[in-house]
Amino acid sequence: MILEYLQKQVDFFNKKIGDFIPSGEPKILFDAMRYSLTAGGKRIRPILVVESAKSVKPGIDINTFIEIPVACEFIHTYSLIHDDLPAMDDDDFRRGKPTCHKVFGEAMAILAGDGLLTHAFNLISLNKFLESEKLIRIINILSEKVGIYGMVAGQAADMDKNFRDVEFIHTHKTAKFIEACCEIGGVIGSADESQIKYLRDYGYAIGMAFQIWDDVLDEIGEEEKLGKKAHKDKEKDKITYPLVYGVERSKEMARNYVEKAITSLKDIPNRDILVNIAKFIISREV
Amino acid sequence: MILEYLQKQVDFFNKKIGDFIPSGEPKILFDAMRYSLTAGGKRIRPILVVESAKSVKPGIDINTFIEIPVACEFIHTYSLIHDDLPAMDDDDFRRGKPTCHKVFGEAMAILAGDGLLTHAFNLISLNKFLESEKLIRIINILSEKVGIYGMVAGQAADMDKNFRDVEFIHTHKTAKFIEACCEIGGVIGSADESQIKYLRDYGYAIGMAFQIWDDVLDEIGEEEKLGKKAHKDKEKDKITYPLVYGVERSKEMARNYVEKAITSLKDIPNRDILVNIAKFIISREV
Numbered sequence: 284m285i286l287e288y289l290q291k292q293v294d295f296f297n298k299k300i301g302d303f304i305p306s307g308e309p310k311i312l313f314d315a316m317r318y319s320l321t322a323g324g325k326r327i328r329p330i331l332v333v334e335s336a337k338s339v340k341p342g343i344d345i346n347t348f349i350e351i352p353v354a355c356e357f358i359h360t361y362s363l364i365h366d367d368l369p370a371m372d373d374d375d376f377r378r379g380k381p382t383c384h385k386v387f388g389e390a391m392a393i394l395a396g397d398g399l400l401t402h403a404f405n406l407i408s409l410n411k412f413l414e415s416e417k418l419i420r421i422i423n424i425l426s427e428k429v430g431i432y433g434m435v436a437g438q439a440a441d442m443d444k445n446f447r448d449v450e451f452i453h454t455h456k457t458a459k460f461i462e463a464c465c466e467i468g469g470v471i472g473s474a475d476e477s478q479i480k481y482l483r484d485y486g487y488a489i490g491m492a493f494q495i496w497d498d499v500l501d502e503i504g505e506e507e508k509l510g511k512k513a514h515k516d517k518e519k520d521k522i523t524y525p526l527v528y529g530v531e532r533s534k535e536m537a538r539n540y541v542e543k544a545i546t547s548l549k550d551i552p553n554r555d556i557l558v559n560i561a562k563f564i565i566s567r568e569v
Numbered sequence: 570m571i572l573e574y575l576q577k578q579v580d581f582f583n584k585k586i587g588d589f590i591p592s593g594e595p596k597i598l599f600d601a602m603r604y605s606l607t608a609g610g611k612r613i614r615p616i617l618v619v620e621s622a623k624s625v626k627p628g629i630d631i632n633t634f635i636e637i638p639v640a641c642e643f644i645h646t647y648s649l650i651h652d653d654l655p656a657m658d659d660d661d662f663r664r665g666k667p668t669c670h671k672v673f674g675e676a677m678a679i680l681a682g683d684g685l686l687t688h689a690f691n692l693i694s695l696n697k698f699l700e701s702e703k704l705i706r707i708i709n710i711l712s713e714k715v716g717i718y719g720m721v722a723g724q725a726a727d728m729d730k731n732f733r734d735v736e737f738i739h740t741h742k743t744a745k746f747i748e749a750c751c752e753i754g755g756v757i758g759s760a761d762e763s764q765i766k767y768l769r770d771y772g773y774a775i776g777m778a779f780q781i782w783d784d785v786l787d788e789i790g791e792e793e794k795l796g797k798k799a800h801k802d803k804e805k806d807k808i809t810y811p812l813v814y815g816v817e818r819s820k821e822m823a824r825n826y827v828e829k830a831i832t833s834l835k836d837i838p839n840r841d842i843l844v845n846i847a848k849f850i851i852s853r854e855v
Binding site (some may be wrong): 305307308309311312313316365368370371388389390391393394396397398400401402404405407408409414415416418419420422423426427429430431435436438439440442443444446451 | 577591593594595597598600602651654656657674675676677679680682683684686687688690693694695700702705706708709712713715716717718721722724725726728729737786823853
């Protein structure tokens with residue numbers, strides 16, 4: 284059920300992202316951005332923006348705020364392109380396809396990432412339906428949680444071999460961005476401040492569950508299903524939950540985060556889909 | 570006179586940027602950002618934001634919008650860090666000091682750049698004095714002109730060896746960002762739409778003059794004065810105005826842009842400092 288629903292949402296966002304793909308000169312820059320934006324993926328961040336907005340305002344028209352979830356996917360795509368670079372995780376494949384720098388070269392991959400990040404803020408600024416106060420709040424949340432106090436700090440900690448605090452890394456690298464998506468959905472849906480806090484707590488908890496589950500899948504997974512190499516983390520000497528706590532304890536921790544996430548939603552009126560997304564995260568085999 | 574005035578402004582912004590330097594974990598990321606933010610520089614972009622605002626609203630209090638010029642310098646610093654990377658221009662020195670990646674490694678330099686860019690938008694969102702409508706307009710202008718339709722496109726064109734249109738490169742890589750600074754100053758100072766257009770035209774013209782003059786200085790300059798290697802452009806097979814038009818014709822073109830810039834200001838009430846900045850650009854020896 285939830286899988287079918289999510290698949291419909293993925294199809295919807297694949298189409299919508301297509302509508303927002305920019306074109307211009309030099310062609311190779313725009314080709315590189317298009318390549319990575321259309322390389323597939325779970326589109327979980329834009330879906331969470333929309334579902335969080337709907338959870339507090341069920342009838343809300345997605346077209347009145349479509350730039351925001353699309354911007355979140357632009358930012359996610361930038362982060363993948365930069366993470367894959369030779370100087371970073373040095374990955375040749377992503378979602379079963381050669382990574383951006385393998386196809387377009389390192390310089391163009393760096394610039395495609397820079398371009399997607401910058402353009403995400405441009406997209407948000409172009410929204411004509413939400414009040415400016417809301418747009419500024421959305422930019423504030425997003426730039427904090429994907430920036431130096433969030434995702435960028437997490438990736439830096441992940442690259443810093445002296446930094447071995449796995450909770451810090453996962454919190455910053457993954458959970459804060461997902462938290463931001465849910466919080467932003469609350470802002471879009473005019474949730475009251477306590478509801479926004481509940482959505483934020485939900486987002487953080489599913490973000491942690493999501494990343495821990497990814498670690499577990501990498502540890503036990505098969506390459507074919509993952510669409511990328513399994514056991515990459517071990518090869519790269521990455522610190523992961525299974526490495527620190529073992530596979531079984533990690534699974535339990537992911538389940539606890541999902542439980543916490545669901546509890547956070549108790550005062551959110553239309554919480555069913557968010558609850559099901561939380562449960563889905565720890566049922567994934569890929 | 571103008572040199573003394575600008576030096577005071579540089580000192581002011583060196584101090585203000587110091588106040589906005591973030592700290593946090595992992596330390597190496599924040600050290601890398603601090604290193605590049607405090608490496609000196611002309612601070613011409615923040616100065617232009619402030620002087621453009623003052624040109625239409627002389628008594629305006631800088632502290633009511635200080636986040637905006639500081640954000641512009643964060644973005645400029647990010648662009649220098651990324652441009653210097655081995656996959657891009659591969660520069661070992663900048664302003665007489667080792668480049669960010671030489672000191673902190675490539676991964677941390679990429680992330681310091683990503684962090685500065687993202688945090689620039691966060692800084693703007695934190696301003697408490699300007700109306701949200703203005704802040705959104707500022708973010709719109711800036712993210713367009715330093716993004717895929719501006720600076721990022723310019724750097725991509727500069728890296729693309731098939732792309733030999735020097736006017737496109739300089740327009741996008743340099744002039745649009747400087748144009749944005751002047752336009753944003755107009756927005757901050759509540760200029761009317763025609764004044765905003767004049768400030769934009771001024772910014773574009775001095776941006777072009779600035780970059781052409783830089784090309785000329787690189788062509789004829791001495792290393793010691795430049796604080797970086799001279800004749801870098803030739804070594805790197807960069808397309809420049811002197812290469813296409815020769816040194817004398819390039820100087821003349823720069824002077825013409827400065828004249829255009831000054832003409833654009835004729836309906837700007839307090840234009841003296843902006844006029845002097847324009848003249849100063851083509852009198853620089855370094």
